[in-house]
Amino acid sequence: MPELPEVETVARLLRPHVVGRSITDADVRWARSVGGSPRPFFAGAVGARVVRLTRRAKFLRFDLERAGADAGALLCHLRMTGRLHVEPRAAQAGSYARVLLHLDDGRVLHFDDVRKFGRLVFEPDPARALANLGPEPLEAAFDGAWLHAALRTRRGRLKPLLLDQGFLAGLGNIYVDESLHRAGLHPLRLAHRVRAEEAQRLVLAVREVLTRAIARDGSSFDSFYRTPEGLPGGFQDEFRVYDRAGEPCLTCRAPIVRIVVGQRGTHLCGCCQPRRPQRSSR
């Protein structure tokens, strides 16, 4: 599933192909993919020029201009099976193509999405649309002190909170499981009981996992995620718990177990991630 590292990879690889290009036409093949109504999408996108492509949380943001003035943005969320890629005009659209944007260099930006959960919408005020997201985990503001203070105000379990994009932006099921294992924290730990040094460990684990995953162009454990170039990522080779139920923990050899937390498959090592906090030595 595209999470922060996958979306970051898509932004990096797509950028040289779309920044500076004008959108000359749009072909909407599934209306809900553009927010339900093709007409405002068409009006917002066609004739505009892409001046920037950035990532915020799991969103791709294509900033648009008309006659040199800001003209909103296209926001794309890939959800589980969305894929963006640029092809020559002659290339045939796949059977899962949901939106096609024709560019002024004769090429076409394809938004494919098997499960139709993804979105490519026109947003006149992108800053407002993205305003409720939590901090970026790779930015300096996300540190142990911030996380500890933020966790103390929450009554719920650790994992559902880390998946909440309003709390922290960009993590999904895979990277939460991987980060919690590396930090030695059980996903069902109560957020407000996480101690300062544990929050610090979690910050370092999240940063480490995301940085490694970005370096490997994300994770492709099934057939869905591919870079815009059509290649799989490589971080699935570094999974320690995700999709490894029954296999030995790479740290202690105990079998990885799979439980369900907030309707999500959750993978952990019961030995390295104890349910009760370890006694502090001091």
Added chain:
DNA sequence: AGCTACTCCTGGTAGC
């Protein structure tokens, strides 16, 4: 307000 359950979708797979 803050948390949990349900919904959207479809391909793949397990079971018969």
Added chain:
DNA sequence: TGCTACCAGGAGTAGC
């Protein structure tokens, strides 16, 4: 072989 039932999952929304 071919059918059915069920699973995966991000995030918006409804409900407690």
